[in-house]
Amino acid sequence: MFQHDAYILLLEGESILDFIDGLSTNHVAGQCSTIFTRANAKIIDVCEILPVGTNVAIIGYQPFKSDVINHLKPRILERAITIRDISPNNDVFVGPVPEELPDGSTRLNSFMGPMAIIPKKYEIQGSWDKAEWDEFRIVNMIPYHGAEITPNVHPYACGLEDLVHPNKGCYIGQEILTRMRSRGRQGKTLVRRSNPANNATTTGAHESLCIERTQ
Amino acid sequence: MDCGTCETTPTIELNVPDEVDVNLTMTDKATDMLSEAFGDDRSHALLVGVLSGGCSGYMYDLQIVESTETPCQELNIKGYRVLVPRASSHLLDGIEIDYVDRLMGGGFKISNPNASASCGCGESFA
Numbered sequence: 330m331f332q333h334d335a336y337i338l339l340l341e342g343e344s345i346l347d348f349i350d351g352l353s354t355n356h357v358a359g360q361c362s363t364i365f366t367r368a369n370a371k372i373i374d375v376c377e378i379l380p381v382g383t384n385v386a387i388i389g390y391q392p393f394k395s396d397v398i399n400h401l402k403p404r405i406l407e408r409a410i411t412i413r414d415i416s417p418n419n420d421v422f423v424g425p426v427p428e429e430l431p432d433g434s435t436r437l438n439s440f441m442g443p444m445a446i447i448p449k450k451y452e453i454q455g456s457w458d459k460a461e462w463d464e465f466r467i468v469n470m471i472p473y474h475g476a477e478i479t480p481n482v483h484p485y486a487c488g489l490e491d492l493v494h495p496n497k498g499c500y501i502g503q504e505i506l507t508r509m510r511s512r513g514r515q516g517k518t519l520v521r522r523s524n525p526a527n528n529a530t531t532t533g534a535h536e537s538l539c540i541e542r543t544q
Numbered sequence: 545m546d547c548g549t550c551e552t553t554p555t556i557e558l559n560v561p562d563e564v565d566v567n568l569t570m571t572d573k574a575t576d577m578l579s580e581a582f583g584d585d586r587s588h589a590l591l592v593g594v595l596s597g598g599c600s601g602y603m604y605d606l607q608i609v610e611s612t613e614t615p616c617q618e619l620n621i622k623g624y625r626v627l628v629p630r631a632s633s634h635l636l637d638g639i640e641i642d643y644v645d646r647l648m649g650g651g652f653k654i655s656n657p658n659a660s661a662s663c664g665c666g667e668s669f670a
Contacts, residue, residue: 338556339547351597368600368661368670381547402558404596407614407631411555418546418553435545448546499599499668 330445331462332455334474335421336394337446338387342410345385349378352404352501354484356494362440364492365400366502370483370509373400375474375492377439388421388439388446390474420447424457424465440492441471467533472519476531477538485509486540488519517542561634566617568592568626568636574643574652575622581608582624589625591616592641592654594632598668600661602635604654634658 340348346357355363357378365373374393379386389397398412426436426443431453435446447453457465465471470488472478477487483506484493493506509515517540522529529537547553570578582588591612593605609627616627628636640655656662659669 337545339553348596351595352601379545381545384547386545386547398556402556403561404601405558406594406596407629408596412558413548413553413555415546415548415553418548433546446545450546499603499663500597501599501601501670504599504663 330422330424330426330443330455331457331459331465333421333423333441333444334391335388336391336414336416337419337421338389338394338398339381339384339413339415340387340410341384341413342408344408345410346378346380348405348408348410349385349387350500352401354493354497354500354502354506356497360437362492364484364489365397366484366500366506368501368505370502370505371480372478372482372484372487373397373480375440375478375484375489377437377444379435379437386415388444390478391416393474393480396480418449420449420453421445422447422453422455424462440489441466441473442469463531464533467521467531467536467538470519470521470538472538473531477519477540482517482540483509485515486517486519490515515543560631563617563630563633564637566619566628566633566637568619568621568628568638569640570621570624570626571640571642573645574641575624577643577652578624586623586625589618589627591627591629592636592639593629594635599663600659600668600670602670603668606652 350357353363353365364375374389374397377388422445423441426445431451433448437444472487522539526537529539531538591607591609595603595605615630619626638657642653644650644653662669
């Protein structure tokens with residue numbers, strides 16, 4: 330498994346799933362993956378949503394954390410919601426996760442496949458390096474933050490169309506994504522190419538992931 | 545997952561904007577519609593709020609309420625009680641409430657000088 334450069338925000342308060350649902354692309358009614366997008370439908374972050382008792386954890390990519398916080402904070406308004414950053418307490422891993430995890434760990438399915446959240450006190454190390462994780466991603470066509478998932482792409486361009494709910498009502502970026510889908514014009518898509526590949530976003534030993542214009 | 549405690553992982557500062565004294569106007573058409581809704585009963589109020597969400601990030605929320613637990617500014621507009629949540633006051637200062645009478649897309653409409661963008665249906669703004 331690969332250690333994901335993750336943050337974990339714990340949201341405490343009332344109707345948090347509704348709050349996240351109103352601001353992201355997927356239908357959020359429980360554990361799921363969803364995407365926060367800007368008005369131009371470009372990605373702010375792709376996150377795992379995990380109910381924890383009466384609270385909800387948002388697990389995303391550390392370099393995008395401040396953008397997500399700045400996206401959420403002004404929209405809390407009169408809702409009694411607080412946010413705590415519990416990233417320093419936990420390590421997050423993706424890829425094949427062992428059957429046995431230390432006490433207090435959490436296992437979930439993310440858009441990247443299995444994910445494990447393990448308390449930092451166990452000092453668990455990832456068994457994969459970045460190159461091994463990249464090879465796994467290329468084979469399984471898994472986009473990753475900083476490579477395929479950047480603030481310059483929309484969800485359809487990086488293979489995340491399954492996280493855009495087709496029938497959901499308004500959220501920021503929805504008008505553009507709905508228009509793209511209804512007109513069948515996604516522009517760019519995530520593809521796997523044999524090496525050497527032009528404009529690769531992730532380069533493996535024999536194959537690469539690329540975001541290419543297909544329409 | 546280790547969720548920590550309030551002591552070990554304090555809450556993130558939300559930087560709540562300062563409350564402003566809301567200046568709100570209502571067109572005669574909107575007042576006429578409120579008159580139809582309220583009749584002679586002045587015990588109820590029009591709650592003009594903002595919710596997160598919508599195509600542009602915020603959505604207007606109009607309700608007729610008797611009271612609310614949400615801390616509000618109470619205005620008197622042409623004899624009608626209008627409640628504006630304090631936490632949304634910075635987003636609603638200067639708005640004009642109108643009523644558009646048409647079969648499609650009709651109803652109360654809000655013109656907001658604080659909005660940098662709004663969606664096609666007019667219910668959402670940024």
